[in-house]
Amino acid sequence: MANAKDFTKILLDESEMPTQWYNLIADLPTPPPPPLHPGTLQPVGPQDLAPLFPMDLIMQEVTTDRYVDIPGEVLDVYKTWRPSPLYRARRLEKALGTPARIYYKYEGVSPAGSHKPNTAVPQAFYNKKAGIKKITTETGAGQWGTALSYACALFGIECEVWQVGASYDAKPYRRLMMEVFGAKVHRSPSNLTEAGRKLGADPKNQSGSLGIAISEAVEMAAKDPSTAYALGSVLNHVLMHQTIIGEEALKQLAKVGETPDLLIGCTGGGSNFAGLSFPFMREKLAGKMNPEIRAVEPASCPSLTQGVYAYDFGDTAGMTPLMKMHTLGHDFIPDPIHAGGLRYHGMAPLISHVYELGLLTAQAVPQTECFEAAVQFARTEGIVPAPEPTHAIAVAIQEALKAKESGEEKVILTALCGHGHFDLAAYDNFLSGKMVDENITPERFAESIAKIPAVK
Amino acid sequence: MANAKDFTKILLDESEMPTQWYNLIADLPTPPPPPLHPGTLQPVGPQDLAPLFPMDLIMQEVTTDRYVDIPGEVLDVYKTWRPSPLYRARRLEKALGTPARIYYKYEGVSPAGSHKPNTAVPQAFYNKKAGIKKITTETGAGQWGTALSYACALFGIECEVWQVGASYDAKPYRRLMMEVFGAKVHRSPSNLTEAGRKLGADPKNQSGSLGIAISEAVEMAAKDPSTAYALGSVLNHVLMHQTIIGEEALKQLAKVGETPDLLIGCTGGGSNFAGLSFPFMREKLAGKMNPEIRAVEPASCPSLTQGVYAYDFGDTAGMTPLMKMHTLGHDFIPDPIHAGGLRYHGMAPLISHVYELGLLTAQAVPQTECFEAAVQFARTEGIVPAPEPTHAIAVAIQEALKAKESGEEKVILTALCGHGHFDLAAYDNFLSGKMVDENITPERFAESIAKIPAVK
Numbered sequence: 001m002a003n004a005k006d007f008t009k010i011l012l013d014e015s016e017m018p019t020q021w022y023n024l025i026a027d028l029p030t031p032p033p034p035p036l037h038p039g040t041l042q043p044v045g046p047q048d049l050a051p052l053f054p055m056d057l058i059m060q061e062v063t064t065d066r067y068v069d070i071p072g073e074v075l076d077v078y079k080t081w082r083p084s085p086l087y088r089a090r091r092l093e094k095a096l097g098t099p100a101r102i103y104y105k106y107e108g109v110s111p112a113g114s115h116k117p118n119t120a121v122p123q124a125f126y127n128k129k130a131g132i133k134k135i136t137t138e139t140g141a142g143q144w145g146t147a148l149s150y151a152c153a154l155f156g157i158e159c160e161v162w163q164v165g166a167s168y169d170a171k172p173y174r175r176l177m178m179e180v181f182g183a184k185v186h187r188s189p190s191n192l193t194e195a196g197r198k199l200g201a202d203p204k205n206q207s208g209s210l211g212i213a214i215s216e217a218v219e220m221a222a223k224d225p226s227t228a229y230a231l232g233s234v235l236n237h238v239l240m241h242q243t244i245i246g247e248e249a250l251k252q253l254a255k256v257g258e259t260p261d262l263l264i265g266c267t268g269g270g271s272n273f274a275g276l277s278f279p280f281m282r283e284k285l286a287g288k289m290n291p292e293i294r295a296v297e298p299a300s301c302p303s304l305t306q307g308v309y310a311y312d313f314g315d316t317a318g319m320t321p322l323m324k325m326h327t328l329g330h331d332f333i334p335d336p337i338h339a340g341g342l343r344y345h346g347m348a349p350l351i352s353h354v355y356e357l358g359l360l361t362a363q364a365v366p367q368t369e370c371f372e373a374a375v376q377f378a379r380t381e382g383i384v385p386a387p388e389p390t391h392a393i394a395v396a397i398q399e400a401l402k403a404k405e406s407g408e409e410k411v412i413l414t415a416l417c418g419h420g421h422f423d424l425a426a427y428d429n430f431l432s433g434k435m436v437d438e439n440i441t442p443e444r445f446a447e448s449i450a451k452i453p454a455v456k
Numbered sequence: 457m458a459n460a461k462d463f464t465k466i467l468l469d470e471s472e473m474p475t476q477w478y479n480l481i482a483d484l485p486t487p488p489p490p491p492l493h494p495g496t497l498q499p500v501g502p503q504d505l506a507p508l509f510p511m512d513l514i515m516q517e518v519t520t521d522r523y524v525d526i527p528g529e530v531l532d533v534y535k536t537w538r539p540s541p542l543y544r545a546r547r548l549e550k551a552l553g554t555p556a557r558i559y560y561k562y563e564g565v566s567p568a569g570s571h572k573p574n575t576a577v578p579q580a581f582y583n584k585k586a587g588i589k590k591i592t593t594e595t596g597a598g599q600w601g602t603a604l605s606y607a608c609a610l611f612g613i614e615c616e617v618w619q620v621g622a623s624y625d626a627k628p629y630r631r632l633m634m635e636v637f638g639a640k641v642h643r644s645p646s647n648l649t650e651a652g653r654k655l656g657a658d659p660k661n662q663s664g665s666l667g668i669a670i671s672e673a674v675e676m677a678a679k680d681p682s683t684a685y686a687l688g689s690v691l692n693h694v695l696m697h698q699t700i701i702g703e704e705a706l707k708q709l710a711k712v713g714e715t716p717d718l719l720i721g722c723t724g725g726g727s728n729f730a731g732l733s734f735p736f737m738r739e740k741l742a743g744k745m746n747p748e749i750r751a752v753e754p755a756s757c758p759s760l761t762q763g764v765y766a767y768d769f770g771d772t773a774g775m776t777p778l779m780k781m782h783t784l785g786h787d788f789i790p791d792p793i794h795a796g797g798l799r800y801h802g803m804a805p806l807i808s809h810v811y812e813l814g815l816l817t818a819q820a821v822p823q824t825e826c827f828e829a830a831v832q833f834a835r836t837e838g839i840v841p842a843p844e845p846t847h848a849i850a851v852a853i854q855e856a857l858k859a860k861e862s863g864e865e866k867v868i869l870t871a872l873c874g875h876g877h878f879d880l881a882a883y884d885n886f887l888s889g890k891m892v893d894e895n896i897t898p899e900r901f902a903e904s905i906a907k908i909p910a911v912k
Contacts, residue, residue: 007470008470008532009470013467079464113877172880173881176881179884180840375636378609378636379609379637380609381567382610383567384633424633428635
């Protein structure tokens, strides 16, 4: 950097973009427990997943290789927005009066407005390579559906999306954006699937959930050999595709001679958090740095801090393999908070495993605190965050204020995983004083947790 | 560039960002005609403008210096998104099968999502420096209002925005974005001003226009010495602030050894077009390159191709100085097309002057062709354009297809001045087959042109 001490953002040239994804499993002291077939309770093999995913992705799901090459066709598309900028939040720091240095990796520069295209593009690429004609998926707030619609448009694949009812109703622009990219979008629960008809019959399910939408998309894909299913988070290969975020951030911080003391990411399914943190976890495991790595989840859907670590279904209808993860129970329906992307009952099995290994900490935050932080962020840094990363921003501000008390020049790194251009109704709700905090009783968690299938 | 031949986008480091704005007037063979006081018909002097603008901006409005230094405080804010990327539209080129090389300078990376912060930030800075407490302004589609709200938030100034009724109704998210930045937003025509009450009484004015909204904002600013007015286009100093776009593009093209054969920009008030093209016009006037420079306007509001070159008011109520420009008449109300930012009855006096000098060409395009081009652009390049730049994209595609016919390896440079995240209702209108083309009769132009005040 020519003006290293004055910089606002740290950019990398396209030629400095990482060309491999990182697989944390290769560096863990013990491997994560395998997913189990719900009928036999035996570990799921590649062939069990073949009706839903192309073999290249299945092999990435189970690989123990430390690095996987990113195909040239994917790198070409990544260059549309990658390497993404790493910002120093100088105006926010000044407003807080903190000695902490706050960095944020901004993924909202992607065409879909979030980190999701990092995995949507390779997923579309590998499906195209395998001759797949159509991909089905679920989406919550719409970030993932938009990303997959975009990726499918580039590779000439049809895309059909089941969007969680609460978000479908609240965010019509998200649906329209998917349609601009050529996708077909349904409100979930829909009448198009058996799962949708069955689950939709229960009034408590009418606002939908990611678990229900997954059931619908999986059902449609399983029916037709030329249709595959794609998931935007949770699975190992999805988390691995996102590691390009952290790999870039490592290079960017190195350019200005910084080492983080604290990493903060929001967690729903966990892909954004894993993408930022796994490369730093590698460095931590190798003894090269020692940051605290903290996952922040919504108080309404706190799978890490309030869930149990158990084998559970990934979807509500019970069609997926059983995965060992932190879960609130597969039929838990979170309050319809604005951070739709964080309304998932479980946590990625790999993140859950890493949490059990003591490699990360977790914290839950209520949504009004998140939006208060978001407005302060917007009015200083200029970027209006999506509701999901406001959770990470709220904790970054908490920690920067603690550093002000203690006088510590703490280096905080967080992920601003998407912009909030489609979430302004949520800001309206906050600014007009109508937003309420989640009010979830321990009984409601206990009720759905009790329905988790008993696996030894 | 390490991989010059494979690049997707050309970036500049923050240290390569231009530190001066360019003033085209210094290089023109004749100066543009001065604005006139509507009462005396004498040229307007700096003191006439003092009730509305701080003196620093007034001096920039009248300066004949070739370059003006960008203040350090403004450069610091520019670094939030600048230098902006220059893209090679490889996927679009491939889809068109054209030998043309299409480049686009993307300004949608700014916090407000368009080129408008390039001038909003210095305007807020100079007003703050002059002790101004509040800035009033108008906005059409909302890009300018968002940019000024953002800039005012950073410098701690109040911001009050009159938004054209048609856009206020159609784009609630734009208003919400301004409110997130702390601005107060009114639907124009409003009951808060004399101009609004008077003009709003005529039913044909109910959907509003930029001319009416300007009258309202100017009236409010003129009343109070601690309140100033800011304009998002048209004036010399605004156009000059935007030249950072073209200065960067020149550097970026030089990095890959390209010289444009054709520059294409959309024109409403003209600031985006001027920003891209004026630095290239300097090179053209100096004999260093010879690109055709083309302005593209909407068929519903074609001030360059259907207007007259005459002294006319900048607003509808007749409160501004008379400006020599291409105009459809100050009480012309364009159809409520989706490109709200192009619904202005006049053209920037400096662009009008340059057009008279034969330094640029102009073309009008109907909106369905624009949206057809936009959808093709989104599905190849991944970025959903705002309705305004779809006019430039439509002509870039026309020209790329002509190059395909002729086999010419033409180098086309265009400005993608903003994203369409707040314009998805317009895409819905297009995709559902409901969009209609403008149907304006020559009589309607003639009627408002006849009302232009007679000045020798």
